[in-house]
Amino acid sequence: MHRRGFLAANLATVLAGPRALAQMKMDGTSNMASMPGMDMGDHAGHDMGAMAQDPAALPEGEALRELPLLANEAGRPGLFRARLTAEPATARFAADQDTPILAYNGTSPGPLIEAYEGDRVEITFANRIAGEQSTIHWHGMPVPADQDGNPMDPVAAGADRVYAFELPEGSAGSYWYHPHPHGRTAEQVYRGLAGAFVVKAKADPIPAAYGDTALIFTDLRLAADGSMPENTMTDMMNGRVGDHVLVNGQKNPKLAVAMGAKRRVRLYNATNARFLRLHFANAAMTVIGSDGGLLEKPVAAEEILLSPAERLELVVAFDRPGAAALTTLDYDRGWMGPGRPADAGLTLLTVDVSDTAAEAMPPLPERLRPIVPLGAPTVSRRLLFTETMAMNPTGMEMGFLINGKAFDMARVDIVARAGDTELWEIVNQADMDHPFHLHGTQFQVVERERDGKLAKPPYLAWKDTVNVARGETVRLLTRQERPGARMYHCHILEHEQLGMMGIVDVRA
Ligand SMILES: [Cu+2]
Structure with missing residues (x-):
């Protein structure tokens, strides 16, 4: 039997027993994925014992709430100054229950940050999570390495620090922010710490009426x-x-629009590990932007795949009255053991399109902005993603590795030079998809390879996260402009935490 299959089968046997619920908490300080003392006790679990039960019902159909805007406290143009406090809070998801969460400024998702190209940003981060380090990582944004919330720059519990950076011209895009502390990222994010950071263009080609x-x-x-x-x-x-x-x-909130309306929406996958293959029934989707801002021209799409940490900017046209639902389609991203979630057929958002027509909307321009291809690389690198798994007498050891190694904060894996264009080949020889994320810059995917077949991406785009499906190789061009240590990792946050991360040191 294939070694991988053998291990996975073993694991399924271990986990499938009705009383065999593996409950464990990672030691946040351990680098390697060793899990001694796997607890096989009688815990309530999501995956196995509780699989037959329905999850708690959540209210649906409430009006979509606007995300609270982070207020700019700077009294002058060109500067965005604010404070973000990460702290315990309470949310009401189920009708009659309070849920302890972590929140930025009391809300989850955190407040929406809106700044403009050319702005200077100064955000004071206050870590009020008892007993835990945290950081704020500005996901996808072109910020200096020492302002990027790397695990090497933790903010201690109770401490404050200022993150300061400039937003260069041309950096308009749909970014986000979330913690990135060593060993605690996955938990801090699923408990509620994530928010959107929209950098707006001074001259935006998308009609404001959308x-x-x-x-x-x-x-x-x-x-x-x-x-x-x-x-x-x-x-x-x-x-x-x-x-x-x-x-x-909110669960399946409602949004009301007039017939004929066009809406600009920015989709953020801020989940730890949920792959979202999305379809808009009764409405027409056009992709206008990716992680790092607008495409060259709009691209109509019947469906889209948004892997963890990816973003897409869409224009959605609501031309037929009635309900237009944003729903999920099935996507098999590889699953180990039992309990594969039912991903298809979820309704995430329902848009009520009225019978009365909207005021005529201006058309979407045919050209959005130029994207210059990065050109011929001077350096090539290969990053091999693998999973290892073994039972031993003390428990199970798992490894999520890049080039055979688990993350080590004290180790530089790659030395690169600022300004060099590099070809990175991300090879996924594992049994799950792994969304690859690189800090500090945006990259351009040039091709995908699977079973010897090459495929070009459907459009040129700036991205900071790209899904690398199991058995697939993705080649991308990247250029770091600023010196310093940058992380690259799988954005399934548990995999990142179990070692699927490395450091590229960019030198001037
Ligand atoms: Cu992964």
Whole structure:
């Protein structure tokens, strides 16, 4: 039998027993994925014992809430100054239960940050999470390495620090922010710490009449008492998938629009590990932007795949009256053991399109902005993603590795030079998809290879996260402009935490 198959089969046997619920909490300080003392006790679990039960019902159909805007406290143009406090808070997801969460400024998702190209940003971060380090990582944004919230720059519990950076011209895009502390990222994010950061263009080609709505997807699991259960063994292996995909913290909220309306929406996958293959029934989707801002021209799409941490900017046209639902389609991203979540047929958002026609909307321009291809690389690198797994007398050892190694904060894996264009080949020889994320810059995917067949991406785009499906190789061009240490990792946050991360040191 194939070695991988053997191990996976063993694991399935271990996990499938009715009383064999693997409940465990990772030691945040351990680098390697060793899990001694796997607890096989009688815990309530999401994956196995509780599989037959329905998750707690959540109210649906409430009006979509606007994300609270982070107020700019700077009294002059060109400067965005504010404060973000990470602290425990309470949310009401189920009708009659309080859920302890972590929140930025009391809300989850965190407040929406809106700044403009050319602005200077100064955000004071206050870590009020008892006993835990945290950081703020500005996901996808072109910020200096020492301002990027790397695990090497933790903010201690109770401490404050200022993150300061400039937003260069041409950097308009749909970014986000979330913690990145060593060994605690997955938990701090699923407990509620994530928010959208929209950098607006001074001259925006998208008609203002379309509005601009950020939709942040998160993934909630509630225990019977309303609390969020800790990660299980299955969560650590597959990444945590919850019971409810929420939009801006709500389950299947409602949005009312007039017939003929066009809406600009920014989709954020802020889940730890949920792959969202999305379809808009009764409405027409056009992709206008990716992680790092607008495409060259609009591209019509019947469906889209948004892997963890990816973003897409869409224009959605509502030309038929009635309900237009944003729903999920099936996507098999590889799953270890039992409990593969039912991903298809979820309704994430329902848009009520009225019979009365909207005022005529201006058309979407045919050209959005130029994207210059990065050109011929001077350096090539290969990053091999693998999973290892073994039972031993003390428990199970799992490894999520890049080039055979688990993350070590004290180790530089790659030395690169600022300004060099590099070809990175991300080879996924594992049994799960792994969304690859690189800090500090945006990259351009040039091709995908699977079973010897090459495929070009459907459009040129700036991206900071790209899904690398199991058995697939993705080649991308990247250029770091600023010196310093940058992380690259799988954005299934449990995999990142179990070692699937490295450091590229960019030198001037
Ligand atoms: Cu992964």
